[in-house]
Amino acid sequence: MTIPATYAAIITAAGRGTRAGGDLPKQWRDLLGQTVIARSIAAFADAPRIVVTLSPEDMARGIAQLSGPVTLVAGGTTRSESVHAALKTLEGSGVTHVLIHDGARPLVSQAVIAGVVQALENGAVAAAPALAVTDALWRADGGVVTGTAPRDGLYRAQTPQGFRLDAILAAHRDFPEGAADDVELALRAGHPVTVTAGEDDNLKLTWPGDFDRAERILGGAMDIRLGNGFDVHAFTEGDHVWLCGVRIAHDKALLGHSDADVGMHALTDAIYGALAQGDIGRHFPPSDPQWKGAESHIFLRHAADLARGMGFAIGNADVTLICEQPKIGPHAGAMQAELARIMDVAPDRISVKATTSERLGFTGRGEGIAAIATATLLKG
Numbered sequence: 001m002t003i004p005a006t007y008a009a010i011i012t013a014a015g016r017g018t019r020a021g022g023d024l025p026k027q028w029r030d031l032l033g034q035t036v037i038a039r040s041i042a043a044f045a046d047a048p049r050i051v052v053t054l055s056p057e058d059m060a061r062g063i064a065q066l067s068g069p070v071t072l073v074a075g076g077t078t079r080s081e082s083v084h085a086a087l088k089t090l091e092g093s094g095v096t097h098v099l100i101h102d103g104a105r106p107l108v109s110q111a112v113i114a115g116v117v118q119a120l121e122n123g124a125v126a127a128a129p130a131l132a133v134t135d136a137l138w139r140a141d142g143g144v145v146t147g148t149a150p151r152d153g154l155y156r157a158q159t160p161q162g163f164r165l166d167a168i169l170a171a172h173r174d175f176p177e178g179a180a181d182d183v184e185l186a187l188r189a190g191h192p193v194t195v196t197a198g199e200d201d202n203l204k205l206t207w208p209g210d211f212d213r214a215e216r217i218l219g220g221a222m223d224i225r226l227g228n229g230f231d232v233h234a235f236t237e238g239d240h241v242w243l244c245g246v247r248i249a250h251d252k253a254l255l256g257h258s259d260a261d262v263g264m265h266a267l268t269d270a271i272y273g274a275l276a277q278g279d280i281g282r283h284f285p286p287s288d289p290q291w292k293g294a295e296s297h298i299f300l301r302h303a304a305d306l307a308r309g310m311g312f313a314i315g316n317a318d319v320t321l322i323c324e325q326p327k328i329g330p331h332a333g334a335m336q337a338e339l340a341r342i343m344d345v346a347p348d349r350i351s352v353k354a355t356t357s358e359r360l361g362f363t364g365r366g367e368g369i370a371a372i373a374t375a376t377l378l379k380g
Helices: 036-042 056-065 079-090 110-121 165-174 182-188 208-219 262-274 297-309 329-343
Strands: 007-013 050-054 070-074 097-102 126-132 137-141 144-149 155-157 161-164 193-197 223-237 240-243 246-249 252-254 313-322 350-355 368-379
Touching (some): 036 297, 050 056, 070 079, 079 165, 079 182, 097 165, 110 161, 161 182, 246 329, 262 297, 262 313, 262 329, 262 368, 297 313, 297 329, 313 329, 329 350
Parallel strands (some): 007 097, 050 070, 126 193, 313 350
Antiparallel strands (some): 097 161, 223 252, 240 246, 313 368
16 A cells, blocks of 8 residues: 555654553553554555654654654644644645544554545545444443443544645644544534544554553464565676675675665665565665765665564575675675674574576676575564
8 A cells, every 4th residue: 555645644642641551651662572653653654754743751762762754743732732733844845635643553554544545535635444333332320321322323433534634734723722533623624524444453552451452463463574676786897895794805896876785785675575665766766866875784774674663573584696706605604694783683584695697697797796685574
């Protein structure tokens, strides 16, 4: 699912979450190896722009812990104040639509997000996921049932709630007293809200027991991803090459916009491929002069961090270098160790090997080096 280029995601995380218990606000608590807020942000990794609202007292923690292209905005004392602050940062930026999501809903699926985006793309001013109420409803007082209420037409609201930016920003300005959520503000402003499909697993972490339920959901299914990468670089004048993070003396160098580490480039693309996140050029455009001559460990570390941010562990990676010269065998161990260090995984999960093309083709003629890589990612 691709979020359009003119969309932005707003993740609300400025509350204190005291009902959830624990020593930290719930958005900063660990959930199977990642913080709740990191998981919520990762669900919107495809968004061109992500704005996160934080309490001012959490800003230093956010700067230190939240990686990736996110904008941090100081929130207010209410949810509405926080959202309004985030919306104002997007005004005049070219953003046309926003997806406003609770930072305490770390298990939102791509299908739920896609449903909201599709409704907006179909012309809805506002759209939000919800689940029809199926349980009987009671009224009670002092622990005693005092009556019942009809459940027909009732829904349990979820997020992300999507809006045309100009409409929801105007609603916040027109109703500064705020509301329980942004759908309520949209309704006050007279905008119809399209209901899209929610999911039971898209729970909002509110009570201590919700963390146990979230852990059961995360552990209930294994998501295994496989990606491959291929890269080629031609030889040019020089006295060394960089291969899988290791400098090797040679009578030629490899030509490229960055340091031309063909092995690391192939592995980086393999990870991006497993994540369905494009390739190096998407994240580090060669047209951008800041990446000219860049060391390739920057790219590989970004891919590995992105995988972890999306909830995946790196199961293993296999790199094959295709060349006649230089000889790879004497350096394979150092390459394995360096790739493992950059990716922050155990060396026994990394394989580096080489082959020749039996003097056939451009590699056989000594015109360059090719590399093939495969990466396995695991979640659950």
